[in-house]
Amino acid sequence: MRALTARPDLEIRIRAGHGGLDRTVRWAHVTELHDPVRWLRGGELVLTVGLNVGATEAEQRAYVARLDTAGCAGLGFALDTWLTEIPPAMVDEAEQRNMPLLSVEGNTPFIAIVEAVAEHYATEQLRLQGKMLTAQDAMVRSALRTGLPGVVTELAKAVAGEALLLDQNGLTTHSVPGGEHPWHSTVRSAVVLDGDRPRGMSILADGDATILLQNLRAGGSTLGWLALRCSSPASAPTRMLTNHAASLLTMHLLRSRDARRLHHRARAPLLRLLVTDRTAGASAARLLTLPPPPFEVVHLATDRPDTLVDQVVDALADVMGSGPALDRAALCALDDGVLVVLPESRTRPRLGELLFTDLAARPEGPRAAGACQARGSAYLADAANRARRIAASGPGYRHAADTEAWSLLRDSLPAEASEEFQQTVLGALREHDARNGTELVATLRSYLEHNCGIEATARALGVHRNTLRARLRTAERVMGRSLDVPRHRLELWAALALDAGSAPGP
Numbered sequence: 001m002r003a004l005t006a007r008p009d010l011e012i013r014i015r016a017g018h019g020g021l022d023r024t025v026r027w028a029h030v031t032e033l034h035d036p037v038r039w040l041r042g043g044e045l046v047l048t049v050g051l052n053v054g055a056t057e058a059e060q061r062a063y064v065a066r067l068d069t070a071g072c073a074g075l076g077f078a079l080d081t082w083l084t085e086i087p088p089a090m091v092d093e094a095e096q097r098n099m100p101l102l103s104v105e106g107n108t109p110f111i112a113i114v115e116a117v118a119e120h121y122a123t124e125q126l127r128l129q130g131k132m133l134t135a136q137d138a139m140v141r142s143a144l145r146t147g148l149p150g151v152v153t154e155l156a157k158a159v160a161g162e163a164l165l166l167d168q169n170g171l172t173t174h175s176v177p178g179g180e181h182p183w184h185s186t187v188r189s190a191v192v193l194d195g196d197r198p199r200g201m202s203i204l205a206d207g208d209a210t211i212l213l214q215n216l217r218a219g220g221s222t223l224g225w226l227a228l229r230c231s232s233p234a235s236a237p238t239r240m241l242t243n244h245a246a247s248l249l250t251m252h253l254l255r256s257r258d259a260r261r262l263h264h265r266a267r268a269p270l271l272r273l274l275v276t277d278r279t280a281g282a283s284a285a286r287l288l289t290l291p292p293p294p295f296e297v298v299h300l301a302t303d304r305p306d307t308l309v310d311q312v313v314d315a316l317a318d319v320m321g322s323g324p325a326l327d328r329a330a331l332c333a334l335d336d337g338v339l340v341v342l343p344e345s346r347t348r349p350r351l352g353e354l355l356f357t358d359l360a361a362r363p364e365g366p367r368a369a370g371a372c373q374a375r376g377s378a379y380l381a382d383a384a385n386r387a388r389r390i391a392a393s394g395p396g397y398r399h400a401a402d403t404e405a406w407s408l409l410r411d412s413l414p415a416e417a418s419e420e421f422q423q424t425v426l427g428a429l430r431e432h433d434a435r436n437g438t439e440l441v442a443t444l445r446s447y448l449e450h451n452c453g454i455e456a457t458a459r460a461l462g463v464h465r466n467t468l469r470a471r472l473r474t475a476e477r478v479m480g481r482s483l484d485v486p487r488h489r490l491e492l493w494a495a496l497a498l499d500a501g502s503a504p505g506p
Contacts, residue, residue, distance in 0.1 A: 016100070028116075029046055031046060049078050077102065152226070159230060166187070187225070218257075274288060297341055299391045309333050356369040370400075422499050440471060454468060
């Protein structure tokens with residue numbers, strides 16, 4: 001209103017409500033209705049000749065009050081057409097409400113005021129477009145010069161706000177201003193803690209401020225999030241600038257993803273050589289930069305290893321974040337899966353389990369994962385074979401350290417070899433029990449389970465110790481092995497464990 005009344009060509013005089021001259025005029029509207037409120041949206045400068053403002057002071061005050069309550073920017077009178085003077089009651093009411101009350105004097109027509117408002121907004125739109133184009137150009141230049149931080153900084157500068165860029169794990173990549181701020185937790189709650197992660201642009205409330213949250217997605221995968229905090233409701237230009245920044249950031253992140261995939265594909269032949277060719281493995285180990293040992297070696301079982309490789313790289317970024325550790329990890333496609341070498345993690349769940357969980361949720365993810373530790377690059381070939389055997393034992397993620405040692409030995413034996421070994425050690429005992437109705441096999445199992453203690457075994461079997469000694473002597477004679485020889489007890493322990501599917505106790 002202040003700028004409009006200051007134009008000398010319009011001959012507008014301020015009669016009341018000087019305190020409201022900072023009200024924003026959205027449009028100028030001519031009306032002679034007694035109650036035009038239902039036709040207004042707020043922010044209008046209402047222009048009238050005073051035809052229906054009311055005949056009494058009460059009606060005139062009510063007219064001004066209705067317009068003020070509806071959010072009008074001001075009221076303008078054209079005098080000498082219907083009225084020669086603005087009614088004093090209206091002047092007084094407008095003054096009390098700080099609502100600008102104007103008299104349009106001279107030869108100024110209402111259309112001139114309407115055109116002045118339209119011209120102002122046309123000029124303002126051009127100014128905003130110029131400002132937006134300048135800001136977009138600055139973001140593009142910053143993207144080329146400094147990458148992600150430059151884009152975020154220019155966005156915050158253009159809208160006089162604060163900005164935050166999160167990676168796909170909800171961790172801060174860059175913030176303007178730097179450091180952690182209370183509103184950051186609001187953003188993280190929206191993208192990490194909530195079950196439904198927002199897609200596209202969302203609007204979050206932060207007191208009187210507004211937060212625009214933009215999901216950075218490509219090909220169905222989330223690459224990160226961009227959040228912009230504005231002290232007032234976000235305007236259309238602000239949203240457009242946020243979308244522009246999001247596009248630049250997404251393209252940058254896509255290039256980073258593609259570069260990361262190329263990096264790991266270039267390293268894959270060295271890892272494959274290291275685990276499949278022991279002769280050339282030493283040379284490959286010198287060329288392949290790996291994490292500091294020990295490693296976690298993971299075999300992801302799949303029928304389509306070549307298709308899974310890129311997904312593994314993307315999932316590694318989700319699990320490990322960006323940084324040197326991600327670049328040092330290594331992976332390659334094998335005939336029956338994808339082999340991954342990761343830094344050994346002291347926390348639980350392990351990196352390999354987090355990786356498998358991420359991938360298993362995808363349409364063509366792995367069906368199983370086996371993992372074990374390798375003390376250095378020289379042990380990778382053996383670790384890869386061991387991880388492959390563990391993965392073949394069943395669905396889900398399994399780590400050798402979490403698996404019973406005896407189960408690893410038992411599962412590594414072919415079924416034919418296991419049966420042949422059992423028959424060699426236990427065959428005569430089985431035949432004797434079947435022929436004579438004795439329980440020599442069960443007696444020997446209980447004897448080993450009780451650490452070869454006569455008293456404890458006799459109590460467990462419910463027999464006299466002399467009866468137990470007689471059974472043991474009979475078993476030694478039938479087997480042709482002495483129980484006093486450690487090797488014979490070891491062979492018997494192994495055969496009994498393979499026969500029952502689980503190892504005896506001590």
